[in-house]
Amino acid sequence: MKNFLLIVSLICSLSLYSQNEEAVEVYNQGITLYNERNFKEALLSFNKAIELDPLFSKAWFNRAVCKTDLKDYKGAISDFNKNIELDTIIDRALFSRAQVKYLDGDKEGALQDFKLSASKNPQDADASYFAGGICYELGLYKEAVEEFTKAIESKSDFAEAYHDRAGAKRQISDFDGAIADYRQATRLRPKMVIAYNNLGSVLRQKGDLQAALVEFNYAVQADPSESSSFVKRGRLKYDMEDFEGAMADFNKAIQNNPKDVYAFNNRGCLKNKQKDYAGALADFDQAIKLDSSYGYAFMNRGIAKENLNDLTGACNDWKNATGLGVSIANQFVDAECN
């Protein structure tokens, strides 16, 4: 989950929830200390408030938030539980507990809390949206589509939910549905580069190369400083046998991000195709330097080495690629390296 999901925020003020004035005072001190990012001192204040008024539900909530920042997730969950027990409006606590459970690695628990939070507050599109994200992570793609749909029903201009629903639809091979969602996401957010890129990828996989090119062009226009749009468009141009255009795109991707392993790998493939084997070798070298677990770069480098008549080097690379899970490299080893 991205960080914005993980920021559990404090309840400020609301001192009237306790009749104990001293408790309210230390509670407010706690909020001040927390806002100064002095979490340990803030925790002590909330401890004191709870000690003075054990039924002070907001103090429980804020102490949970403090504990979250101090990475005491179990303690935080326990405090949220107490808040839920004491409070009448609990959707916010459920939402926050879901976030902490997620941070604690309990995705199933987090999912339940997000769903519960959404049921308590049907207007909260975020709870369903995050529930959808967790379903996706758990491989429950159909359920993810349902949760994202709820989020969209709560908030009809929720571009992110359209985008992510498209991703879940891709996983269940509903490509037409994915295309429609990506298009809607770009309509709602014309600068959403990732949506253009994903839309281009789906269209390319469906074989509609011209339509894919249009989307990648939009992606490149929306953010010319990004590298992955150029990598994707370069690959598409390669498929369309526009080798010159592909080379220009891979070069631009590398210029934008000199650590883009796919840009180096793919440019290596193009150079290999153009029989510039030494150039291909250099690119695969760079891809491997950037990511030593990149199996296909090893496999491809082996091919470039074979083309340069370095069979020993080729076999070493294919063996490495096999070890990194590229099964075809093992067939190369069998065929060429005995």
Add this chain to the structure above:
Amino acid sequence: MLNAIDNLMRTFRIFLLFCLPLNLFSQQNVEFTKANFPNAKSELKQANRNLETGDSYYLAADYLKYLAIDYYLQANTFNPSNALLNFRLGHSYLHSPNKFKALEFLKKAYTINPNVDNEITFYLGEAYHLNHEFDKAIEYYNLYKAVPEKKADLNPDKRITECNEGKYLVANPVRVLIENLGPVVNSRYREYAAVITADESVMLFTSRRPNTTGQSIADDGMYFEDILSTTKQNEAWTPPANLPNPVNTKLHDATIALSADGQKLFIYTDDNEGDILLSTLDGAEWSKPVGAGGNAINTRFSEIHACFSYDEKSIYFVSNKPDDNYGGFDIYVTRLGEDGNWGKAENLGPTINTIYDEEGVYLHPDGKTMYFSSKGHRTMGSYDIFRSILEEGKWSEPENIGYPINSADKDAFFVVSASGKHGYYSSARMDAIGETDIYLITLLGPEKETVMNTEDQYLLSSNITEREAVIEPKVDRKFQSNVTILKGVVTDASTKEPLNAIIVITDNEKNEIVSTFQSNSATGKYLVALPSGKNYGIAVTMEGYLFYSENVDLPKSKAYQEIEKDMELSRLEVGKKIVLKNIFYDFDKSTLRPQSIAEIERLNTLLEVNPRMRIEISSHTDNVGSAAYNEKLSANRALSVVNYLVDKKGIKKDRLEYKGYGFTQPIAPNDTDQGRQLNRRTEFKILSK
């Protein structure tokens, strides 16, 4: 201004008028006469002498024409504008190893006088053809078609078909690396007909270099052929040595084929219009060559090539005998009968043989691939090398193995290593050290496809990225070899002396002997080729020794591998024991599988030959399961072998003991699959003899 242009044009016209006759003059024929060379009397005389000598070779016979080249070249240096000389020079080159050099002289002859010879358009077409300028070649072959009174043996239509094939093959080359074997092997004379052992450790070839046996010159002006041998040491070929008498004689002695283990050599002799001889390596000595294949191969016609199949149970050979012949030289096969005699030769049939010549047959050690040369099929010119695969008893449609291995010139004598990675042949390529050299071809197969990757981030709310699934490219290796080379040394277990043992290869599934070989008496070395797709029992036997047993299980798809296995034979002594590696039981049972029969038969033979011998059969397990269970299982397994010998072979029960040792005597650690497999075994031990 106009005036200036007018002046310029006038000057240009004058220039053209001046040039035109000069140009015409340069196309004119210049005879070797005093009138044409009034100031070069002695040079003219020398040139005419060179012409005469050249003509004496040129007019004598086609195979002598190449000898005219040096003389013609000298005459041509003196007078490069004689149409007939240029024609004959070009034509002579067409009969030399350097055929591609014919083009410049034939072009010049045609420019000077297109009618210098009735066949010049054909030869010009041929010269373009040999230089792979196929469209020009077709143009001249078509011109020749219009010539009245053509030579009957020139076939422009076939040549045009070859050119079209050449255009396709050159546009779709196979990926190979062609390397000259270098000056250690090649000389400035002709080297050709390289033959190799399956593992490429030994190469024999034919050369016409000066230090041949007898050192005399044949009537084609070259030294008589001799057979030379070289071995590979540290990845380099050693300086070749001439095989001693009785293989090399004062006359022609030429390599044809070497068996996979390098122990048998087919030799060509001119005798009897061309016959095939066989010499066998006995220790360090090659035997006196004798006619190969009994009465099945050599006839009063020409037999020029032969090759053993991997199991040495068939000999494929080339003959132009008229029996059952499709035209010219055809490929035949003779098979070794049960009685030890070679059977009646059979023509391989019209799938392989054409109305044109086939020759240079080579059977790969994989037992199913045949390479041969042909002027027919889809050749791109002269002989091309073709490959055919034996599938369900039938040879497949021959496939041209492609350019640049094949060229428009003659391509023949192609042998391929067992690995399928290397081919050897001779050629007169541009970088040749001599007239023809031996080249190593690394067969790379089609270029492999690289794989591009991209990844998409499907969720904004997650950092999870999805790398696009890759449809992995096909592995297409045309020269993929499915054969295992098992090699090593057979020695006496005590003295470590090399042994001349008999190696019997059995197909355990069929309980059939696949082939029988012998290890070399001087070195103990052996090599056997085992095509994938069988479970092989390998039994090494020698009189006075316990047999040695090995098992090699090769699934059909098993790619090429080399296994080095030295085998030690123990003398028949009390207490000696060996592992019977070809005895198999059903899983977790004591029932013998049928694949064990051959091994038990060997045991039976040993007991029959040594009637007083008593043995113990013991069986062992791995450590999976309880000790008691394994002990019982192993005892029952040993008993199964004993029962077979008693019940089926009639061996007296009191000569046999059996014992189940369970897992008490491991020969390997039980912590790996391989170790456990080694521990699951049946042994026998000599108790008395």
